[in-house]
Amino acid sequence: MIEIEMREVVDAGCCQDDAGRWYAAARMKSGEVCVSQRSFDTEDEVMEFLKHWTDTLTKPSALLPAPVAARKPPHGAPCNRCGVCCMVTLCELGQHLFKRAASPGPCPALVRDEAGDYGCDVVNNPQAYTQSVNVATYALRMAARTLIYAGNGCDARINGEPVNHAYHARCDAEDKKPAVIERRRRALKLWGMSGGSDDGLQRGGEADRSQA
Numbered sequence: 001m002i003e004i005e006m007r008e009v010v011d012a013g014c015c016q017d018d019a020g021r022w023y024a025a026a027r028m029k030s031g032e033v034c035v036s037q038r039s040f041d042t043e044d045e046v047m048e049f050l051k052h053w054t055d056t057l058t059k060p061s062a063l064l065p066a067p068v069a070a071r072k073p074p075h076g077a078p079c080n081r082c083g084v085c086c087m088v089t090l091c092e093l094g095q096h097l098f099k100r101a102a103s104p105g106p107c108p109a110l111v112r113d114e115a116g117d118y119g120c121d122v123v124n125n126p127q128a129y130t131q132s133v134n135v136a137t138y139a140l141r142m143a144a145r146t147l148i149y150a151g152n153g154c155d156a157r158i159n160g161e162p163v164n165h166a167y168h169a170r171c172d173a174e175d176k177k178p179a180v181i182e183r184r185r186r187a188l189k190l191w192g193m194s195g196g197s198d199d200g201l202q203r204g205g206e207a208d209r210s211q212a
């Protein structure tokens, strides 16, 4: 099992075992010390790893079975519907619908199919999550897909996984396209979310729920 909690890192550095392998170590505000599962050949490698690992330790997290976490593809790779992101946090659509904060997960709309793949029930059955009875199911579904960034690739990162900067740059460029901004504005409006008015666009966070 992999257990990580919301913690504030106050100090981070390196440590070595008897075999001379290096590990990253972080001390939390609570006094607890976390040591990385990965080991490294050199101190420099640890320092590089620390740049994103300590950041990860303070982010929303959950207890996941190791096989579930192992199934998650690399940051920026095509979504394989592993479900990890929605087990750990709720996207902006989920937060809006279930009136909950992003963390802790899992999202109530996360569903698993017979093949073991995960999906978003808001996309599958949008009418079950809206009062807008006059809006067509297809329109609601497409709007939900827009809001969860379906098809954008995996933007979740776990266990100190490095950032795929090229992927982030592609997402940023896509987000700036007028057609994309307008599609998102309409989607927000359809689901009754802030930013969907004609007054302007409020961008959401990084919650990519590409499955569905």
Ligand code: SF4
Residues within 6 Å of the ligand: 072, 073, 078, 079, 080, 081, 082, 083, 084, 085, 086, 118, 153, 154, 155, 156, 208, 209, 210, 211
């Ligand atoms: S976006 Fe979510 S469901 Fe898709 S691969 Fe990444 S963690 Fe898994």
Ligand code: SF4
Residues within 6 Å of the ligand: 086, 089, 090, 091, 092, 093, 094, 107, 108, 109, 110, 111, 119, 120, 121, 122, 123, 148, 209
């Ligand atoms: S994509 Fe769907 S299942 Fe995942 S957090 Fe968002 S609303 Fe919930």
